[in-house]
Amino acid sequence: MTNETKTAELHVDGKTITMPMMEDNAGFRAVDIRTLWRDARVYTYDPGFGCTVSCQSAISHVDGEKGQLLYRGYPVEVLTEHCTFVEVAYLLIHGVLPNQAQMEKFSDLFNSHSMIHEDMRTFFRRYPERAHPMAVLSAMVVSLSSFYPEVDKTDEDIDMAATRLLSKLRTIAAFSYKKSIGEPISQPSHKLSYCANFLNMMFSSPVVDYQIDPIIVRVMNQLLVLHADHGQNCSTSTVRMVGSSGANLYASVCAGICALWGPLHGGANQEVVEMLERIHREGCSVDKVIEQAKDKTNPRRLMGFGHRIYKTYDPRAAIAKKICHEVLARLGKQDPLLDLALGLEAKALADPYFVERKLYPNVDFYTGIIYRAMGFPTDMFTVLFALGRLPGWIAQWQELKRDPHQRIGRPMQLYTGPMQPAFVPIDQRT
Numbered sequence: 001m002t003n004e005t006k007t008a009e010l011h012v013d014g015k016t017i018t019m020p021m022m023e024d025n026a027g028f029r030a031v032d033i034r035t036l037w038r039d040a041r042v043y044t045y046d047p048g049f050g051c052t053v054s055c056q057s058a059i060s061h062v063d064g065e066k067g068q069l070l071y072r073g074y075p076v077e078v079l080t081e082h083c084t085f086v087e088v089a090y091l092l093i094h095g096v097l098p099n100q101a102q103m104e105k106f107s108d109l110f111n112s113h114s115m116i117h118e119d120m121r122t123f124f125r126r127y128p129e130r131a132h133p134m135a136v137l138s139a140m141v142v143s144l145s146s147f148y149p150e151v152d153k154t155d156e157d158i159d160m161a162a163t164r165l166l167s168k169l170r171t172i173a174a175f176s177y178k179k180s181i182g183e184p185i186s187q188p189s190h191k192l193s194y195c196a197n198f199l200n201m202m203f204s205s206p207v208v209d210y211q212i213d214p215i216i217v218r219v220m221n222q223l224l225v226l227h228a229d230h231g232q233n234c235s236t237s238t239v240r241m242v243g244s245s246g247a248n249l250y251a252s253v254c255a256g257i258c259a260l261w262g263p264l265h266g267g268a269n270q271e272v273v274e275m276l277e278r279i280h281r282e283g284c285s286v287d288k289v290i291e292q293a294k295d296k297t298n299p300r301r302l303m304g305f306g307h308r309i310y311k312t313y314d315p316r317a318a319i320a321k322k323i324c325h326e327v328l329a330r331l332g333k334q335d336p337l338l339d340l341a342l343g344l345e346a347k348a349l350a351d352p353y354f355v356e357r358k359l360y361p362n363v364d365f366y367t368g369i370i371y372r373a374m375g376f377p378t379d380m381f382t383v384l385f386a387l388g389r390l391p392g393w394i395a396q397w398q399e400l401k402r403d404p405h406q407r408i409g410r411p412m413q414l415y416t417g418p419m420q421p422a423f424v425p426i427d428q429r430t
């Protein structure tokens, strides 16, 4: 980060306010408005924070014009090709790729933390059968803080806290699925890698062994790596906002899971497949769906399309599209939803509405079709997004705690309510 010698000026009430400018390592610039209220008695108005920088971060970088995503400087394409998810988690949390010894130590911690407290298992039994796994996941994560109160100690080793949460979230995710289908849970195994363990806990049962396919395990790793971090998106900003009040890691991550659930954010992967299923079921034409998405009187958008930052093809979507073809070929499956998705993409990318607004497929457009082929039910898709995003949330929370500029998150508002109306006692109100 360089503090530029350049400044920006704002003219307010005949006064000129001079503000310093900052430039980050990728060349993006910001006006430092921290003293604006003090100097000019004005705020800045930016609903959705499209022009607001909330922190300095060294974890990931998104360039929406170039279609570039970097984790600690490495392109996501390189990491997806060459690293496991656990390796990328280490990179995000520690800032460097692990050597062999560091990787072994980190992986050992995963094994020792993979079980969940026996008492927590009774929670699963009490959830209604149809509980959405995201509701179960968020509640279970915040409950971890009562079972593992050492998270409140400021000196707790970050590897300990991180691997405990990463390992247990995987177990909770698989348990919540088993609960939803009424099957007994499968315990984690110390003999399996992170992703193989997860797939085994999801799909093995007392009567059917899960056949571990190294190619599908690799795909699981790749999909989690694709989601591992993404700048100050809605859920990550939520984790930071909650953390800024001093709340512990589990409480902050629980809030992030809830933010991720929304259909405009991580919940879009479920929405995309439900949209494609509906189109397929109703035999709707691709043209009609595109027309509906463009119609401002119709609330239906083209799910899996558009992004706040990417004004070109989302690099994650390009990787997911490639994996989608590979997985279907590997499993010998054909999915009519893939043909529909390809048709929708081609039509949208040629349509002036999408071209003018620079709306391209985002990460959620193809991932659901892959999960479906792998056997995941639709309502588990956003849980998989959460599992992937977890190392990013942990790294961002940790960075926040170490940031000397960090203050409690507290945006301002422009008040639109009444100003001191006459008070009428209750017995005289009409």
Ligand code: CMC
Pocket: 048, 230, 233, 263, 264, 265, 266, 268, 293, 294, 300, 301, 302, 303, 304, 305, 306, 307, 308, 309, 357, 359, 362, 363, 364
């Ligand atoms: N279908 C139709 N129109 C769209 C779409 C879409 N998917 N996305 C944006 N637009 C239009 C929008 O109506 C607006 O048009 P106008 O300028 O005429 O008012 C224009 O494009 C700009 O959209 P916006 O809503 O101002 O953009 P935003 O940056 O506030 O929202 C978004 C970004 C991702 C919420 C939005 O594109 C969207 O709702 N997409 C569908 C949901 C989705 O796929 N979400 C997953 C995002 S990627 C995963 C993640 O990181 O969360």
